[in-house]
Amino acid sequence: MSARKTPAAAAPVAAAAAVDLAIPPQLLQHLRERRLLLFAGAGLSAQAGLPTWRSLVQDVVDATIAEAMQGEESRRELEGMIAAGKWLQIADHCKLKLGPGEYARLLGERLSDFGRPVPEAHRLAVRLPFAAWVTTNYDKLLERAYAEERGGLPKTLTSLDTEALGRLLFDGAPFVLKAHGDLDKPDSLVFTSRDYRDLIHGNAAFSAAFSAILLTHSVLFVGYSLADPDFNLLLDRQLLTFRGFAPERYALMSGIGKVEEEYLWRVCQIRVIPYPEGQHEAVPAFFQRLADRLEPVDVAPLARVARAATLAVAPPALRASPATRAARVPVAAVTPAVLALDWRAGAVQAILSDAGKVIATAAGPREAWATPAAASRSLESASGRDGSLAECSGALTRTLGAATVKALGRVLKGQGGRLLRLELTREVERLPWELLALGPQTLAELAAVFRAPVGVSENARGLPAVGSPLRALVVADTKSAEPALALPGAAAEGRAVADEIRGGGVGEVRLLLGPEATHDALARAFDDFDPDVFHFAGHAWFDEHEAYLELADRHLTATMMRPWLTRHSPAFMFLNSHYTAFIPAGVEGQGAAHAEAISAGLRGRPGFADLAMRSGVGAFLGTYSGAIDDNGARDFAVAIFRALLQGATAAGALQAARSIAAEHASATALLYCLYGEGALRLVDAGEAA
Incomplete structure (x- = not known):
């Protein structure tokens, strides 16, 4: 016997009161060619009721004064700094007084979009064929919009994911980049002057990748103002990066005057697309106009649009063609048990958890590694339960140790088909843990076993x-x-x-x-x-x-x-x-x-x-x-x-x-x-x- 071996149309935006904004022809061409990035600022998330920079800093100051028991003099000084727009210096002070943990908790509380409906602007933004969506916001509105409109979850990166960012940029795949961090990853948050300094100067890999993004794509800024420190730091980065050629840059901005508009063009080569102060319905209307101007073939990736909260069949997408398909998030709502294995101090270290609770932690015998490694070398179709398969299974069981094996047996007992997630380090990944002997059967026969990715975050995937x-x-x-x-x-x-x-x-x-x-x-x-x-x-x-x-x-x-x-x-x-x-x-x-x-x-x-x-x-x-x-x-x-x-x-x-x-x-x-x-x-x- 041979062996396998060889040398749609979107929901219309109610735009009766919206301003009729002109679309620069080159911007539309870059979007059609998938060479346009969307940069989303706090103003876009404000459409979901989330705070702008000023209101967020005011909230943080109030909490710092209340929780760090600062006096009236400190309050007056901080209020003066707010009036002067010294946002980053205030953030530094508040983080120092509150401590990093409480500070991160406070930001998470103030900026969480949990329970808030996804604004139409975000929905339209992810339907459009942008090359990527870059945001300085910490919330998850773009990811939620993507999941509800396209199905699945986008590849979502922070400054901690430089390897994945370089790969996606080179391969030309769409992604969401949360340039200033994600609420679920406190270490990624950029909010204070020190954070910005570390991001720009202390993370050479991210700085290089970010510069490459700006050099190879045209940019549309939405939700920023000249009073926004995020926007000013982005401008500083662009001025440092580009002293000659730079791709076209556009900014959809509210209430901007001619002097500011001329400044952005003269200094930063940014073409402003202005709309009147307070008429933020112009943003989704502008996105809708972009969609209307695209040919059906231009939005082919949007065939996977799924809008229903049930993640079932969706209404028509922007691409109205016979090939249009509904899409859904394909994951069952189940929580697996988790067996985490590492190799330290000459032995396998195991942590078994179920429903978020640690059931057992144990270390196997110190002599173990060579035995299961050797036993795994001859695994093939002819391996019988009384031959090399049994030898490998027994060796894995001894390597793991009796305590972990017993605990694992208790978790799986009477639960045929229970999902079990193996979280393995590189050191132990190349052993076939699925063959672990639990009585007369292997782990793979007793449970629905799968391995977590090694060396890449779930968000980045x-x-x-x-x-x-x-x-x-x-x-x-x-x-x-x-x-x-x-x-x-x-x-x-x-x-x-x-x-x-x-x-x-x-x-x-x-x-x-x-x-x-x-x-x-x-x-x-x-x-x-x-x-x-x-x-x-x-x-x-x-x-x-x-x-x-x-x-x-x-x-x-x-x-x-x-x-x-x-x-x-x-x-x-x-x-x-x-x-x-x-x-x-x-x-x-x-x-x-x-x-x-x-x-x-x-x-x-x-x-x-x-x-x-x-x-x-x-x-x-x-x-x-x-x-x-x-x-x-x-x-x-x-x-x-x-x-x-x-x-x-x-x-x-x-x-x-x-x-x-x-x-x-x-x-x-x-x-x-x-x-x-x-x-x-x-x-x-x-x-x-």
Whole structure:
């Protein structure tokens, strides 16, 4: 038997009282070409009732005086500083008096948008094809608007996510950048003069990335005034960054006079689009006019608009075409148990928690690492429960330690299908913890196990929406024209998966078999088909640098795939070939024919799990085996998709498909692991056939 191994129209804005604002032709062209950034200031969030800079600082001063017991003299001095516009100096003083923790809590309380409706301006802003949305606000109105209008969650970054920012900027994928921080990440908040100094001068990577954003995109500022310290610091940054060429910059501003307008053009080359003081309905009206001026094809990414609070089918989007699809956030509202593992002081350190409460903390025996690493090296389809599989399972159990194993057993007892999230560090990631023995069964059979992304934040990843109808890109048996490399089971798998999806009545499939599966065909499929699901069944390996998939005409390396996955992140990605998730730790000591390539791959973080997680794929399924049975892999894949199309979560579908391991001599179904969002669903229970 062969082994898989190889060398719409938006809701109208009531604009009766709105000013008819002219749209600069070049601004519209930049938007059409997706080279326009939206910079959103406090004035935009004020439309949701959140405080402007002045009112926020006044609130902070009042709280500081009340809680830090400062006297009347301090109050008068602070009030004078407010009148003089010394916002950042006041913030420094208040943070010092309140302490960082109380200060962050106070900001969170004053700036939280919880329970507030998302303004129409934010909804229209995320429908438009901006290259990115950059905001100096701390609230979550843009993220909420994105989730409600497009479905899914946007890739959302702060100054702490410089690696992700550089990657998204290079790949040209849309994102939300919270330049001055997120309320959920106190360490990212920029509010005082010291914070600004640290951001501009103390974070060289972010400063360079931010300058690159300004150099490569035109900018539209909305919600700023010349009294806003955020805006003035942005202007300072632009003047420092650009002494010659700078892309066109525009500012939609309220109540600005001719002197200020001329100043912004003369000093900063910003073209002001003015509207009368207080007539803020002009902002959503301006966004609506932009949408009206775009051709339907210009807003193609907006096919995933979903407005209903139930995250179900939405009214028409800006793109009114037959291909328009509703979209939804694809995550079940369930809370998994969490097993966090690290390697410190020569032993595995474990923390088990459930419903937010720590159940157990323990350290395994100190001698443990080499044993499970060695036991993991020979895992393949022929591994039996009384052979290498059992050896590996037992070694993992001993490594974890009796205390953690018992506690884990108590949490999972009587809860078949319970979601369990593994939070692993790089040091322990390359062990197959899913094979941990809990009595006669493995952890993977007792629970719906999935792995959290390693080394990338959930906010920076975002969460792709799942469209309706579902779109699946299936690639199989790419080397069928070469008899020595043909995989009949993979070809059958591709057809069977396509039939399952079509037969379920919830989606459409683009199937690339054999010679059809070329690099250009795949590139076109990602760009014009925008798949929710990407499934590959065929050969995979890695060269001296990185992992790759075998296509009909060339190798498809991880680097080549990254822009596709970043710009069109599938909700579910399944690469059904060997070593697509990771190479177990013990393999590097193996004297196989490909030992040199394996060693090189290990140094370069092999497999596609890391690529998928950093690119924003919702859930990624791959193997940690060096050889999986062709027919066993086919049966497993069909079982996975059958469960998903019946409304199962990704982790639940994986657990259900593992039952094949108990029915067949092949251990193939136990040699897979899931990364990302285990609670992801491709269809709702009501949609399932």
